[in-house]
Amino acid sequence: MTLSMYQASAPRFAHMLKSLAAILDKAQAHAEARKIDPLVLSAARLYPDMFALARQVQVACDTAKGAVARLAGVENPKHEDTEKTFAELKARIDKTVAFIEGVKPAQIDGSEDREIVMKLGPREVQWKGMQYLLGFALPNFYFHAATAYDILRHNGVELAKRDFIGNV
Amino acid sequence: MTLSMYQASAPRFAHMLKSLAAILDKAQAHAEARKIDPLVLSAARLYPDMFALARQVQVACDTAKGAVARLAGVENPKHEDTEKTFAELKARIDKTVAFIEGVKPAQIDGSEDREIVMKLGPREVQWKGMQYLLGFALPNFYFHAATAYDILRHNGVELAKRDFIGNV
Numbered sequence: 416m417t418l419s420m421y422q423a424s425a426p427r428f429a430h431m432l433k434s435l436a437a438i439l440d441k442a443q444a445h446a447e448a449r450k451i452d453p454l455v456l457s458a459a460r461l462y463p464d465m466f467a468l469a470r471q472v473q474v475a476c477d478t479a480k481g482a483v484a485r486l487a488g489v490e491n492p493k494h495e496d497t498e499k500t501f502a503e504l505k506a507r508i509d510k511t512v513a514f515i516e517g518v519k520p521a522q523i524d525g526s527e528d529r530e531i532v533m534k535l536g537p538r539e540v541q542w543k544g545m546q547y548l549l550g551f552a553l554p555n556f557y558f559h560a561a562t563a564y565d566i567l568r569h570n571g572v573e574l575a576k577r578d579f580i581g582n583v
Numbered sequence: 584m585t586l587s588m589y590q591a592s593a594p595r596f597a598h599m600l601k602s603l604a605a606i607l608d609k610a611q612a613h614a615e616a617r618k619i620d621p622l623v624l625s626a627a628r629l630y631p632d633m634f635a636l637a638r639q640v641q642v643a644c645d646t647a648k649g650a651v652a653r654l655a656g657v658e659n660p661k662h663e664d665t666e667k668t669f670a671e672l673k674a675r676i677d678k679t680v681a682f683i684e685g686v687k688p689a690q691i692d693g694s695e696d697r698e699i700v701m702k703l704g705p706r707e708v709q710w711k712g713m714q715y716l717l718g719f720a721l722p723n724f725y726f727h728a729a730t731a732y733d734i735l736r737h738n739g740v741e742l743a744k745r746d747f748i749g750n751v
Contacts, residue, residue, distance in 0.1 A: 416695050416696060416711065416713055417695060418586055418587060418588055418591060418695055418713050419586060420586055422713065422717065423586060423591055423717060427717050427718070427721075427722075430718070431722060461629070461733055461736060461737040462736050462737055462739070465736055527584050527585055527586055528584055543584065545584055545586050545590065549590065549591060549595050550595070550598070550748075550749075551748060553595075553721065553725070554595075554599060554725055554728075554747070554748055555744075555748060557721070557722055557725035557726065557729065558725065558729045558732075558744070558747055558748075560722075561725065561726045561729035561730055561733070562729055562733055564726075565629055565729070565730055565733045568629060568630050568633055569629040569630055569737070571630070576723075576726070579722070579726055580718075580719060580722055580723060580726075581718075
């Protein structure tokens with residue numbers, strides 16, 4: 416087995432997104448057991464100018480989707496940010512995973528030197544594919560997934576690191 | 584440029600650890616400006632049974648150090664968890680980065696199928712090198728780095744995503 420751009424991207428995004436969906440299931444169950452409105456959790460944030468849980472999930476999804484689309488050189492499907500409930504957030508994850516799993520290894524492998532151009536706020540940033548994946552997409556993706564986990568832990572949802580890492 | 588086990592590991596760990604050191608500098612400046620005891624921040628946590636900031640930094644360091652040592656097949660130096668102040672935590676990061684940067688690409692490249700055995704709590708886990716890096720070491724490392732950032736943001740330190748991602 417040789418490390419490849421595909422191995423380092425699509426399956427890892429899909430794996431973590433599935434862990435995130437299972438984490439949302441635990442949050443839903445926690446809310447139901449304690450008669451907490453789940454919308455309180457999906458709107459929870461760690462600081463007033465940080466993203467709320469729902470937005471963390473949306474950005475994690477879009478970071479993964481965008482990375483797979485850009486590295487494969489295929490159109491990046493637009494997913495509107497309309498989700499509020501856990502069921503809606505899980506559906507967002509599901510359609511993101513379906514997109515990721517629809518891309519074949521050969522479409523991403525060899526993309527190390529592919530020119531990637533994207534807007535980061537007001538800046539237009541240019542990367543080579545490998546630098547984009549390792550230096551931006553993966554840390555940004557894990558940042559939002561971990562912050563989603565942190566928001567739920569901060570609100571008392573019983574989660575452990577294994578919920579984040581999954582079975583590897 | 585071809586993606587390799589070295590490219591996907593050592594330089595990424597070192598880059599994020601340097602971002603984390605710069606984040607600790609901002610936390611120190613924040614504490615001084617507001618006459619907050621910095622030890623309050625290094626002992627801060629998001630929930631009573633989560634790790635405090637200092638421990639998040641220590642675990643991030645050890646995850647990176649352990650991954651580089653195991654993939655390279657060299658002895659994993661033991662760093663005692665004694666740090667409390669920001670200066671001590673930055674020194675911990677510095678010695679971790681020095682270790683990581685002392686390992687040469689050729690020592691890590693080709694480690695995709697290397698047998699990795701480690702203890703995770705009570706479990707002994709076996710991985711191939713690639714699965715260990717992509718499925719455990721990187722997400723675990725970014726989890727602890729992101730949670731350190733989240734703890735500081737939650738406590739009012741002014742940080743932005745760019746402090747986490749760094750210049751890529």
